[in-house]
Amino acid sequence: MDLTMFMQQMVNGFSLGSMYALIAIGYTMVYGVLRLINFAHGDIMMVGGFLGYFGIAILGLPFGAAVLLAIVGSAILGMASDFIAYRPLRSAPKISLLITAIGVSFFLENAFNVFFGGVPRAFPVPAYLEEIVDIMGLTMPVSAIIVPIITAFLLAAILWVLFKTKYGMAIRALAFDVGTVNLMGIDANRIITLVFGMGSALAAVGGIFWAVNYPSVEPMMGVLVGLKAFAAAVVGGIGSVGGAVLGGLIIGFTEVVVIAFFPELGGYKDAFAFIFLILILLFKPTGILGIDFEKSRF
Amino acid sequence: MNSLILKKELLIKLTIVALTLWFIWFSNTHFDEYTVRILNNIAIFVILAVSYNLINGVTGQFSLEPNGFVAIEAYVTALLLVSPESKQYQYAIVDPYPFILTLHANFVVALLLGGIFSAILAACLSFPVFRVRGDYLAIVTLGFGFIIKILAINVPEATNGSLGLNDIPEFSNLYWTGGIAMIAVIVVLNIINSKFGRAMKAVRDDEDAAIAMGVNTFKAKTLAFCTSAFFEGVGGGLLAALLTSISPDLFDFFFTFQLLIIIVLGGLGSTTGAIIGTVLVMGGSEWMRFLDEPIHLFGYNAPAMPGMRMVVFSLGLILIMLFAREGIMGKRELTDFFKPRKKGDK
Numbered sequence: 275m276d277l278t279m280f281m282q283q284m285v286n287g288f289s290l291g292s293m294y295a296l297i298a299i300g301y302t303m304v305y306g307v308l309r310l311i312n313f314a315h316g317d318i319m320m321v322g323g324f325l326g327y328f329g330i331a332i333l334g335l336p337f338g339a340a341v342l343l344a345i346v347g348s349a350i351l352g353m354a355s356d357f358i359a360y361r362p363l364r365s366a367p368k369i370s371l372l373i374t375a376i377g378v379s380f381f382l383e384n385a386f387n388v389f390f391g392g393v394p395r396a397f398p399v400p401a402y403l404e405e406i407v408d409i410m411g412l413t414m415p416v417s418a419i420i421v422p423i424i425t426a427f428l429l430a431a432i433l434w435v436l437f438k439t440k441y442g443m444a445i446r447a448l449a450f451d452v453g454t455v456n457l458m459g460i461d462a463n464r465i466i467t468l469v470f471g472m473g474s475a476l477a478a479v480g481g482i483f484w485a486v487n488y489p490s491v492e493p494m495m496g497v498l499v500g501l502k503a504f505a506a507a508v509v510g511g512i513g514s515v516g517g518a519v520l521g522g523l524i525i526g527f528t529e530v531v532v533i534a535f536f537p538e539l540g541g542y543k544d545a546f547a548f549i550f551l552i553l554i555l556l557f558k559p560t561g562i563l564g565i566d567f568e569k570s571r572f
Numbered sequence: 573m574n575s576l577i578l579k580k581e582l583l584i585k586l587t588i589v590a591l592t593l594w595f596i597w598f599s600n601t602h603f604d605e606y607t608v609r610i611l612n613n614i615a616i617f618v619i620l621a622v623s624y625n626l627i628n629g630v631t632g633q634f635s636l637e638p639n640g641f642v643a644i645e646a647y648v649t650a651l652l653l654v655s656p657e658s659k660q661y662q663y664a665i666v667d668p669y670p671f672i673l674t675l676h677a678n679f680v681v682a683l684l685l686g687g688i689f690s691a692i693l694a695a696c697l698s699f700p701v702f703r704v705r706g707d708y709l710a711i712v713t714l715g716f717g718f719i720i721k722i723l724a725i726n727v728p729e730a731t732n733g734s735l736g737l738n739d740i741p742e743f744s745n746l747y748w749t750g751g752i753a754m755i756a757v758i759v760v761l762n763i764i765n766s767k768f769g770r771a772m773k774a775v776r777d778d779e780d781a782a783i784a785m786g787v788n789t790f791k792a793k794t795l796a797f798c799t800s801a802f803f804e805g806v807g808g809g810l811l812a813a814l815l816t817s818i819s820p821d822l823f824d825f826f827f828t829f830q831l832l833i834i835i836v837l838g839g840l841g842s843t844t845g846a847i848i849g850t851v852l853v854m855g856g857s858e859w860m861r862f863l864d865e866p867i868h869l870f871g872y873n874a875p876a877m878p879g880m881r882m883v884v885f886s887l888g889l890i891l892i893m894l895f896a897r898e899g900i901m902g903k904r905e906l907t908d909f910f911k912p913r914k915k916g917d918k
Contacts, residue, residue: 305707309707310707311707311710311711359890359894362894363893363894366897368706368707369632369634369840370893370897372634372707372710373832373836373889373893374889374890374893374894376829376832376889377886377887377889377890377893378886378890379886380829380882380885380886380889381883381886381887381890384879384882384883384885384886385883387879387882388878388879388880388882388883392879497825501711501714501715501718504711505711505715508708508711541722541725541726542722542726544718544722545718545719545722547715548715548716548718548719549719551711551712551715552700552712552715552716555700555703555704555708555712556700556703559703559704559708
């Protein structure tokens with residue numbers, strides 16, 4: 275194993291990890307304010323991928339515009355799912371919310387399956403993203419460089435919203451104590467819907483990156499990715515945006531490195547995230563960057 | 573409670589058991605093959621739903637692993653039942669471990685072994701799993717079910733990989749499935765009404781308060797988990813012997829999802845509800861097959877839409893949660909309707 279190959283795998287791992295991170299942020303934010311594992315989040319990512327596909331393949335939009343369509347569409351879908359399925363259950367036991375989330379997840383999967391078929395569709399990746407570039411002896415497609423850059427940019431944007439704007443302050447306050455937030459005259463429901471919108475928008479970007487990397491979209495593509503991203507969020511410390519990014523990178527790196535260096539373990543690659551998850555929960559139940567749940571978040 | 577009421581309750585219970593036995597005999601001799609097959613399915617899902625309900629509904633531990641346990645026992649039963657000659661012929665990807673070929677047992681032993689195997693696994697699992705609560709428990713158990721499926725694909729020396737096992741002798745018939753379903757219901761009901769059952773309900777209602785009152789919540793949860801795993805396992809074995817062929821795809825998360833709909837529809841925590849839910853969902857999903865076929869309605873012809881059933885199902889689950897959170901039975905049991913009202917009850 276020479277250094278070039280090693281670096282190559284690092285780049286791949288970084289790229290994959292960035293995608294997990296993008297999706298994990300949505301999980302962590304929703305969990306932070308609502309204490310809900312949004313099982314449908316992975317499927318919203320799938321919808322994002324499909325919207326990007328429709329934008330390019332059917333509407334003939336340029337790639338950037340298709341991404342924008344996916345972001346807006348997914349954000350609306352995320353907010354709608356909150357409005358229809360989760361908002362009526364705010365005061366219900368948490369188990370009801372969780373079951374509803376599973377219901378929404380299965381609804382999205384099956385609806386897409388029925389209307390668009392279960393066969394994977396080739397994703398029309400724009401040529402300039404597939405171009406192979408050579409940087410210091412490492413060959414990689416442009417997309418492998420762009421994905422982490424955009425992830426970093428989006429992360430910065432999310433952190434800016436969370437820590438520098440009034441909405442961000444409201445979100446952090448909500449994560450801290452719902453009852454008091456309502457007393458302060460903040461409409462908690464609106465803020466929660468906003469969080470769903472933000473998370474879903476990030477998931478859409480993740481979905482499109484996914485579709486670019488494995489150039490196809492299909493209705494079930496969000497299931498496994500979503501679960502792994504959730505595992506990543508927990509590993510990093512759920513409720514912490516930085517933790518979600520860290521967890522995503524860890525899971526992504528592990529997967530790539532294990533497949534590269536122990537090909538015989540390739541069949542188990544999907545299980546690593548869960549093995550990590552179980553180990554983390556055993557030794558540090560709040561995750562790597564997780565802080566005490568009852569005290570502070572984000 | 574005075575002895576008259578006790579006698580009345582016993583009478584009701586005996587009547588129900590007798591009616592069930594009569595129904596099993598009647599349907600086995602009078603109904604056609606298709607109906608009997610659906611009834612077999614219902615009986616197996618009654619076993620699964622009632623035991624899943626014990627951990628999810630009665631103990632309130634939201635776990636998502638039944639597909640894992642069902643898969644384990646289905647494989648154990650299948651490996652024990654398939655004859656060595658047939659196995660030699662079936663393994664296509666890699667040669668099986670030598671001991672796999674020597675495995676052979678009769679139906680009862682196979683079922684029991686698998687059930688005990690999953691119960692032991694559940695006992696081992698309960699140590700890591702019950703360190704976490706609530707949502708984390710859901711995701712960890714989900715991960716476990718997923719890992720089992722990955723193992724089933726990736727250890728072809730034992731499981732024949734994604735091809736699965738075929739040619740399993742068809743042992744399941746209504747006497748087996750219905751009989752075991754009845755035993756499962758009786759055992760689960762007896763556990764619920766025992767000291768342990770009260771501890772389980774205490775864990776569900778308020779775990780911290782239960783700990784403060786000196787309830788050994790870990791013991792209660794583990795007992796529920798193991799019992800549930802045992803019967804989920806036995807149900808899996810019956811399923812393998814009914815379907816005569818199994819593969820890893822059978823045991824994905826959808827399996828758990830179906831059970832979840834059943835117990836939520838029936839009312840989380842109610843055994844009667846779990847049975848009613850099974851009949852409605854399994855019967856309904858048979859009936860709703862028309863949704864997958866082309867629909868001809870008032871001159872309007874819709875093309876066949878395979879999978880439409882699942883869309884309707886998931887919508888149904890959401891609607892139940894939104895508008896009828898308690899399900900059909902809530903936490904009540906059938907016998908509750910016969911009980912005399914206590915003073916103060918309205």
